[in-house]
Ligand SMILES: Cc1cc2nc3c(=O)[nH]c(=O)nc-3n(C[C@H](O)[C@H](O)[C@H](O)COP(=O)(O)OP(=O)(O)OC[C@H]3O[C@@H](n4cnc5c(N)ncnc54)[C@H](O)[C@@H]3O)c2cc1C
């Protein structure tokens with residue numbers, strides 16, 4: 035088990051980010067002619083285990099004490115596996131899940147860690163050159179990690195999803211023998227409050243429509259940003275201004291400190307284009323900006339710019355798209 | 358209660374970051390620096406906890422770096438920290454080295470809580486907090502947006518995750534990292550800035566913690582990102598939709 039992929043899942047299937055991490059892991063593992071192993075943690079994992087086995091061998095830690103991903107417990111189990119199996123590198127998607135747990139694992143196993151990687155050149159067997167954005171994406175840093183083990187998280191948007199193995203290829207599954215008594219018990223999970231939507235997941239959507247400060251209430255946000263998102267079958271996002279104002283939930287914030295997205299089409303409605311916001315969407319394939327200010331910085335990053343009031347423009351767009 | 362707040366000096370957000378032509382780092386001649394915004398939020402929270410706690414306490418601000426970081430320590434003292442500690446270290450450090458040094462300071466100072474920033478806005482790593490928790494074997498809560506003390510002595514933290522707001526309860530001592538919405542940091546008043554000049558800043562050579570920092574994340578070079586695109590200004594929504602369909606082929 036030289037290369038391990040820490041999976042994120044919803045109990046049924048692997049998340050897309052994990053499949054992108056798997057692409058990088060396959061590349062890294064191929065240096066030694068091996069294949070990555072997928073690590074699943076959680077409770078009642080039968081369904082997701084079957085999904086994961088389409089992609090490779092799987093190690094499963096399935097226990098009621100792992101029902102919620104609290105860093106203390108998850109890090110303890112992952113660190114045990116890294117040590118017991120002599121893991122050389124662990125790869126995962128960059129997300130709040132991995133940002134919480136993996137630095138802790140790195141400290142426990144004394145691993146070098148590189149996060150939010152956007153390029154990985156695994157050609158040379160010993161030295162893997164990695165790249166990551168720094169200073170809110172104003173610069174790119176190229177770096178190497180020294181020593182083993184190593185922990186790498188990757189930006190899903192920068193790598194393609196891994197394909198399943200051919201059906202003829204058999205995979206195996208190892209149930210990790212958990213020492214439940216040794217797990218830490220100082221963190222109690224109380225609850226998770228998420229605003230459900232029928233729209234696609236922000237990080238995975240083909241189209242993202244985001245709104246900024248001029249939207250003054252949740253109703254306005256739903257009407258304009260939500261309305262256009264629905265007309266384009268996309269996800270809704272926003273700037274920090276709206277999350278701070280309590281108009282949109284934090285998990286919709288795009289940017290340096292929110293989510294990083296790179297859809298086919300990103301529509302920015304009433305967004306000035308601060309560096310912190312750009313850090314989260316500048317790699318979108320096509321960017322459209324709608325803004326009343328012809329000099330708004332967002333226009334220098336957009337492929338198409340429309341100067342005008344979003345309150346007039348969005349209804350026109352929605353009507354035209356419905357035709 | 359004793360609270361420890363690690364503070365990093367980062368380039369100020371008011372000017373764009375320029376990479377040096379030789380790719381060794383950013384242009385820092387004459388540029389302004391500031392306390393990492395998330396660390397200012399962590400400090401603000403520590404000050405509020407100290408001031409609302411019946412038996413008071415102490416807020417210790419810790420910077421690792423060369424003598425320049427004393428400017429940010431002074432700002433922290435002016436905001437209301439009781440003491441400043443600079444761990445003198447010239448080397449450029451990865452987050453694990455930072456966490457090892459902070460763990461050394463924690464063992465020396467014995468705080469009940471470390472409140473760090475969720476990420477430094479220069480490295481954008483976001484690793485030192487949970488790494489410190491791992492080294493100390495303390496519970497952790499990253500990305501905190503609300504912190505409340507419970508009667509049973511535990512602390513309740515609301516965390517901002519990709520899937521919504523998660524609530525955890527932790528036993529102390531613990532490491533918590535601050536997210537943007539935890540609070541709005543105060544500005545230091547002029548009298549406070551004057552008073553801060555008299556507050557103590559201790560300098561501790563990193564070797565005195567028995568640590569020889571050795572970064573294993575080794576930077577090879579840095580490049581300026583190019584973000585600009587050729588923006589086509591469209592006249593109206595019809596032209597926009599037409600171009601999105603026939604030119605960009607995204608709808
Ligand atoms: C440490 C730190 C981290 C941050 N992280 C993030 C992050 O992750 N994501 C993020 O988004 N921000 C982040 N920010 C905040 C960021 O700096 C900006 O404050 C924020 O992005 C601005 O949001 P905005 O564009 O909605 O608002 P503004 O900058 O106020 O822009 C509003 C725009 O709307 C236009 N406008 C007004 N009325 C209309 C109308 N009727 N129709 C069309 N256009 C109109 C205006 O011309 C203007 O350009 C962070 C800040 C800090 C300090």
Ligand SMILES: Nc1ncnc2c1ncn2[C@@H]1O[C@H](COP(=O)(O)O)[C@@H](O)[C@H]1O
Nearest residue numbers: 363364421452473474476477483484485
């Ligand atoms: N040189 C430093 N001195 C003091 N604290 C630091 C230093 N570097 C990082 N930190 C702390 O660790 C947090 C995370 O840093 P990073 O892992 O670089 O994103 C920061 O928000 C600070 O609280």
